[in-house]
Amino acid sequence: MRERRIALLGATGSIGRQALEVIAASPGLSVCAIASGTRPIDGLAANFDVEHAQVGGDVVELLERAEPDLVLNAIVGFAGIGATLWALEHGVSLALANKESLVAAGDLALDAWKRGGGLLLPVDSEHSALFQCLDGHGPGSVDSVVLTASGGPFRNHTPDELEHVTVEEALAHPTWSMGPKITVDSATLANKGLELIEAHFLFGLDYDRIEVVVHPTSVVHALVRLRDGAALAHLGYPDMRVPISYALTYPERRATPVPGLDFSAGLQLEFEPPDLERFPLLRLAREAGERGGTFPCAYNAANEVAVAAFLDGSIRFLDIAALVADALDATDGAPVTHLAGLMTADGEARRLAAGRVAAAR
Numbered sequence: 583m584r585e586r587r588i589a590l591l592g593a594t595g596s597i598g599r600q601a602l603e604v605i606a607a608s609p610g611l612s613v614c615a616i617a618s619g620t621r622p623i624d625g626l627a628a629n630f631d632v633e634h635a636q637v638g639g640d641v642v643e644l645l646e647r648a649e650p651d652l653v654l655n656a657i658v659g660f661a662g663i664g665a666t667l668w669a670l671e672h673g674v675s676l677a678l679a680n681k682e683s684l685v686a687a688g689d690l691a692l693d694a695w696k697r698g699g700g701l702l703l704p705v706d707s708e709h710s711a712l713f714q715c716l717d718g719h720g721p722g723s724v725d726s727v728v729l730t731a732s733g734g735p736f737r738n739h740t741p742d743e744l745e746h747v748t749v750e751e752a753l754a755h756p757t758w759s760m761g762p763k764i765t766v767d768s769a770t771l772a773n774k775g776l777e778l779i780e781a782h783f784l785f786g787l788d789y790d791r792i793e794v795v796v797h798p799t800s801v802v803h804a805l806v807r808l809r810d811g812a813a814l815a816h817l818g819y820p821d822m823r824v825p826i827s828y829a830l831t832y833p834e835r836r837a838t839p840v841p842g843l844d845f846s847a848g849l850q851l852e853f854e855p856p857d858l859e860r861f862p863l864l865r866l867a868r869e870a871g872e873r874g875g876t877f878p879c880a881y882n883a884a885n886e887v888a889v890a891a892f893l894d895g896s897i898r899f900l901d902i903a904a905l906v907a908d909a910l911d912a913t914d915g916a917p918v919t920h921l922a923g924l925m926t927a928d929g930e931a932r933r934l935a936a937g938r939v940a941a942a943r
């Protein structure tokens with residue numbers, strides 16, 4: 583592989599740190615730029631001999647200066663939008679962990695991608711799995727795709743029990759170790775909702791061709807149903823270093839320290855449909871996605887505000903879905919034709935959600 587200079591955004595986070603591990607073990611990959619939101623990165627930058635390092639500030643300026651071959655966007659939340667659009671517009675390969683930017687700005691991102699003509703490589707494990715299973719299968723042979731969800735820590739909770747769950751309980755994910763925002767999203771199933779919309783934009787599939795199934799052990803990451811009745815699945819232990827390595831070294835497939843499946847220990851592959859009554863954020867995401875326009879942006883913005891408020895103890899677990907539902911009700915869903923319009927929609931949904939949080943205090 584030709585030397586690949588990577589801009590790593592969100593370097594201090596869960597994905598960022600695992601990416602540094604993958605890069606350190608992978609000859610030919612180097613880090614030309616590194617960024618975090620607030621946490622210092624001096625040590626990281628020195629270890630990797632990085633020329634351009636930045637804490638906070640405008641990541642697009644950093645990207646302009648660094649001229650990377652590939653951007654790994656591992657920023658959390660809507661804050662990653664500038665980097666996503668920049669890479670797509672400039673035809674620079676984009677390894678995308680930051681699903682929120684694609685959900686909020688899907689139509690703009692697709693336009694930029696078309697103009698830029700670069701690679702868009704999903705890092706989200708389900709989407710990386712789909713990307714691989716779809717390879718070589720034209721749209722005519724694919725019936726639908728299936729995203730698996732662990733179901734989170736509250737899979738078997740009654741509605742009463744869900745009323746009283748704590749932040750600590752929500753942060754104890756059964757199968758994945760991740761940053762706090764996505765861990766809460768996994769407990770509410772908003773993460774799967776965001777992933778549903780992410781899959782729509784990544785693979786150009788209508789929503790009725792994207793299914794979600796609960797699979798508690800997270801060994802099957804996704805499936806593609808083909809029209810002849812066959813289904814292709816992607817399996818592996820839940821470890822993000824695999825999809826990170828796949829995206830960073832694409833189209834090569836490098837070795838990782840992650841062990842292959844061990845059948846001697848037994849392998850549980852159980853599936854059940856998600857409960858949209860107890861986990862309304864998945865239903866709301868499908869509705870927001872189907873309605874399109876600014877609805878996915880409003881969904882994401884209200885969810886970000888609500889999750890932050892839940893994490894700081896201002897609202898309760900079930901309030902997260904209520905806040906998102908309110909924000910969607912207040913959204914006009916206008917088509918997104920330019921970034922300014924999207925920023926306005928994002929800001930309005932945030933203000934509305936923040937108002938509800940203040941009222942709940």
Ligand code: NAD
Nearest residue numbers: 592593594595596597618619657658661679680681760761
């Ligand atoms: P995290 O909270 O652990 O890390 C987030 C990173 O983003 C930190 O380095 C933080 O400093 C940085 N950041 C925040 N705001 C920033 C800004 N304005 N400018 C620059 N950097 C900023 O989050 P994470 O779990 O690593 O998740 C990152 C993204 O990857 C999210 O979109 C998440 O949904 C997605 N993702 C994560 C996992 C996982 O296993 N952690 C799996 C799939 C997808």
Ligand code: MG
Nearest residue numbers: 706707708777
């Ligand atoms: Mg995922």
